[in-house]
Amino acid sequence: MFDLDRWQEIFQTINKNKLRTILSGFTIAFAILLFTLLFGIGNGLKHTFEKQFAGDSQNSVYINSGSTTKPYKGLQSGRQIQFRNEDAKFINEKFSKEIQFFSPNIQRYNVQAIYKGEQNRYTVRGVYPDYQPLESAEIIEGRFLSYIDIKRRAKVIAIGRLVEEDLFGAKGALGKNINLDGISYKVVGVFSDPGGDNDERYIYAPFTTIQGMYKPNDEVDYFGLTFNSKLSVDEALAFSNLLTVVLKEKHNVDPRDQSAIRVRNYAEGTKNVQQFMTVLNVIILFIGIGTLVAGIIGISNIMVYIVKERTKEIGIRKALGATPKSIIGMILMESIFITALAGYTGLMVGVFALRALGDSLEKYFILNPSVETYVVVGATIVLIIAGTIAGYIPAKRAASIKPIVALNDE
Known part of the structure; x- marks a missing residue:
């Protein structure tokens, strides 16, 4: 994990394939950004209803x-x-x-x-x-x-x-x-x-x-x-x-x-609010899951393409004595690194956007839009796991190909 040579190799690969890296990172960052904004706006609506009922005891x-x-x-x-x-x-x-x-x-x-x-x-x-x-x-x-x-x-x-x-x-x-x-x-x-x-x-x-x-x-x-x-x-x-x-x-x-x-x-108002918030939570969760699924699909497609593009490179590595385990490890580390960095970037942009837009959204009955840290961190971890799995499957398949076949791949 902390092999300096391997990390240098990963950064060299990223540097040689800037466009590919940017596109894959953008997919992940956008998914987390959208996820953060949706949950933040949903929480803002919750805060609005809580404020409306703050003047009196709920019972x-x-x-x-x-x-x-x-x-x-x-x-x-x-x-x-x-x-x-x-x-x-x-x-x-x-x-x-x-x-x-x-x-x-x-x-x-x-x-x-x-x-x-x-x-x-x-x-x-x-x-x-x-x-x-x-x-x-x-x-x-x-x-x-x-x-x-x-x-x-x-x-x-x-x-x-x-x-x-x-x-x-x-x-x-x-x-x-x-x-x-x-x-x-x-x-x-x-x-x-x-x-x-x-x-x-x-x-x-x-x-x-x-x-x-x-x-x-x-x-x-x-x-x-x-x-x-x-x-x-x-x-x-x-x-x-x-x-x-x-x-x-x-x-x-x-x-x-x-x-x-x-x-x-x-209690009648509380019941109505609870019902509304339940429906709102389901809608936000559904959209959030849909956003993550879209991100996972995007990561999977990109990783399949990345591995396919590097088939000849993998063949050369195997011809020089690289083991399937080392090849899979290198691809997974690159995948995890890009996913984590892009996910964190999307998270920070989303949080910053919510803070910047906070006061201006009050006229739309969205008060103090924010998102719990554990929610977006959990979503980022899900994408990292998805990126790992998405990279592992094609990487394992490519690593099992014989060098001569890989070198002749078009």
Whole structure:
């Protein structure tokens, strides 16, 4: 393998047959390049879908109320369904095994927030501590709301990263007080959110504090919960369907009424995405395999031609005493060297192209196109093995020919 004379001989052969070497190398490099680009674009589509679902936990369920559109049990249509604290207790007791985290919510829009000379308007949500995992919010300073805050109806808040930037700049908000619609709240935490800028402009306050100020009749705007992570997607969808039926029965809503009580289960979106990604993976894999097969066929044809072209040379080597093993070894080493070098070149060009095109592909819903190293390395190894086999078979056949026959080959 590390015979210097043999390597010098291989490089001399390559140098004498530049066109042949370039063509065979181009076939291999193009196959790996195309393979890399296809898998990179496929991963970019995956990243796009992952980002779309990054704002909320994948096992989140949101329950909203509206107006009835159908008369039911003597009640007229157009009746507004209003959730209350008793509904929260009812849901928790009825579905204690299925629910992981649960939070009733009150949402106030365009609340004026003032800190010294800075002011802006934000959405304020009154929530329980369990709401944090629903939004996948990550605390970067301080803490989130606690059950002690709920019990004491404390005037404390956790603010989004961009709220801190808007009102405090580089000073930091932790421990300072913000005036919200004329009432002072202490900042106990600052959070970031993978959902993006909009989700980082929310302000969270204890549910009991907000309800006491704005909802004197124990009213609730909506509920948020996460189902048990042990549930399969189908079991989670069955749970949310049953939850919808039970709540409609409790509030005397026609089962066919789609507006009065709406249950949005992220498991349904997850299932659709999983199905789409499965189909996408199959398509990419099919195209990738087709690309490799085309490369393998190209290598095989080239190697057959190379060996055929060198038949006389092989005859001379045998006449001078070269063994079939040494002849086969020389041809295989040349084949492996060209395949590995061209494959690596195609890989590097592909990776560089993905990085160069990365940002420009976002408008086509392809985010951060990239490819795992083990995938393209594996593909390159497959081509190297194919090149080895493609070179071995004709080389063995040529090495077995008698010198006189090889020398007379046309």
